[in-house]
Amino acid sequence: MALFEYFPNYIWNLSVSIAMESGAQIGEIIDMCQPIKDAAASGADAGTPAFMKQWAAMGGKLLELAAEDEAKGRRISASNKLERAALYLFVAERMQGHGAPGRQETYAKALASFEKSTQLGRINRERVEIPLATGTMPALYTRAAGAQGQDGGAHPVVVYCNGLDSCKELLYWSRLPEALARRGISTLCVDQPGSGEALRLQNLPVDPHSEHWAGKAIDWLEARPEVDPRRIGMTGISLGGHFAPRAVAYEPRFASGACWGANHNWLEVQHKRMKREGENPVPHYWAHVFWAFGASDMDDFLKKAEGMNLNGHMGGVKVPFLVTHGEKDRQISVDYAHDCYEQLVNSPRRELKIFTAREGGVEHVGADNMAYGRDYIADWFAETLGGNVA
Numbered sequence: 001m002a003l004f005e006y007f008p009n010y011i012w013n014l015s016v017s018i019a020m021e022s023g024a025q026i027g028e029i030i031d032m033c034q035p036i037k038d039a040a041a042s043g044a045d046a047g048t049p050a051f052m053k054q055w056a057a058m059g060g061k062l063l064e065l066a067a068e069d070e071a072k073g074r075r076i077s078a079s080n081k082l083e084r085a086a087l088y089l090f091v092a093e094r095m096q097g098h099g100a101p102g103r104q105e106t107y108a109k110a111l112a113s114f115e116k117s118t119q120l121g122r123i124n125r126e127r128v129e130i131p132l133a134t135g136t137m138p139a140l141y142t143r144a145a146g147a148q149g150q151d152g153g154a155h156p157v158v159v160y161c162n163g164l165d166s167c168k169e170l171l172y173w174s175r176l177p178e179a180l181a182r183r184g185i186s187t188l189c190v191d192q193p194g195s196g197e198a199l200r201l202q203n204l205p206v207d208p209h210s211e212h213w214a215g216k217a218i219d220w221l222e223a224r225p226e227v228d229p230r231r232i233g234m235t236g237i238s239l240g241g242h243f244a245p246r247a248v249a250y251e252p253r254f255a256s257g258a259c260w261g262a263n264h265n266w267l268e269v270q271h272k273r274m275k276r277e278g279e280n281p282v283p284h285y286w287a288h289v290f291w292a293f294g295a296s297d298m299d300d301f302l303k304k305a306e307g308m309n310l311n312g313h314m315g316g317v318k319v320p321f322l323v324t325h326g327e328k329d330r331q332i333s334v335d336y337a338h339d340c341y342e343q344l345v346n347s348p349r350r351e352l353k354i355f356t357a358r359e360g361g362v363e364h365v366g367a368d369n370m371a372y373g374r375d376y377i378a379d380w381f382a383e384t385l386g387g388n389v390a
Helices: 012-019 026-036 048-071 074-092 103-122 168-173 178-183 194-198 211-222 240-250 266-274 284-295 300-303 334-341 371-385
Strands: 127-129 135-144 155-161 186-190 227-238 256-260 323-327 348-357
Touching: 012 026, 012 048, 012 074, 012 240, 026 048, 026 074, 048 074, 048 194, 103 127, 103 168, 103 194, 127 211, 135 168, 135 178, 135 194, 135 211, 155 178, 155 211, 155 240, 168 186, 168 194, 168 284, 178 186, 178 371, 186 211, 194 227, 211 227, 211 240, 227 240, 227 371, 240 323, 240 334, 256 371, 266 300, 284 300, 323 334, 323 371, 334 348, 348 371
Parallel strands: 155 186, 155 227, 227 256, 256 323, 323 348
Antiparallel strands: 127 135, 135 186
């Protein structure tokens, strides 16, 4: 199992793979990527305006086609096209540097396309806003099968958080919320501080102490009659492999946890990246992390990132916890997965799952194949929160 490597650099290939795993059509991928193959040869950063131009153009074409469907009353078909338009626009925006021309407008168009797709397709996700100490945490709430109130029963739910450069829409497209819903578990995909809308529209920076905002998510869930407050779990993808374990360690109301990629000592990873060890997740990397952390320069960033280290904290996890990682992760060493697992000394049920070439999902958070991580994590929560696996 390997990453789809169309371009001569990892970062562009990662973005294409994310799109493919999130519902892109291969023919549209080819149409967008063929004209910019040469642009990728000059490095991950230089050609990003060309990337934006092609991907935003495809998004625009799909918006036109969706409008034609909608005019004929074909709302489901319109929703399908809007879904891909939003995806291509989000990926295009994610590839740009902070402050790049057209970035804000592209993000706004992506959000609007996603919301309209939700409405026209009657998709099982509701945009909500969770109050924080400062500002709000926008989120997508996907209800479990049967959690519409018909059976009167309270269902388990999983809080699902972003990494450094994802957004709640990409979390939804990982299809973990769909996998959990089939197993009787609802999902709350959050744009926590430093990501998605919280960063782009409210300028809320990363809070390494994830229990602050994760606790607010629990407060919101506890007020909902269809949620069982004793069965709330937490997971995160990529840098969420810092936020989820940290939140479960310090927020005792979580009943189970998992990480999709172990980011046990992200501060150390930054020092490695300064030495060009390991791959970056996005172009214009340092500009992105400075923005996400609200930092003015490298010294300020490193000071604000001091809390991005889980050594000495995992003893606080006193509930079941799953650590997953790809054995060939080029961004975050698989060694961090072993560190996290070994330090879960007070978890009554801990598990380490390393995805190998036998199955797939060997790259960073399964960018080569998300199916295995998705099913494994969904089954974990079904078993530890009282969902169903059959």
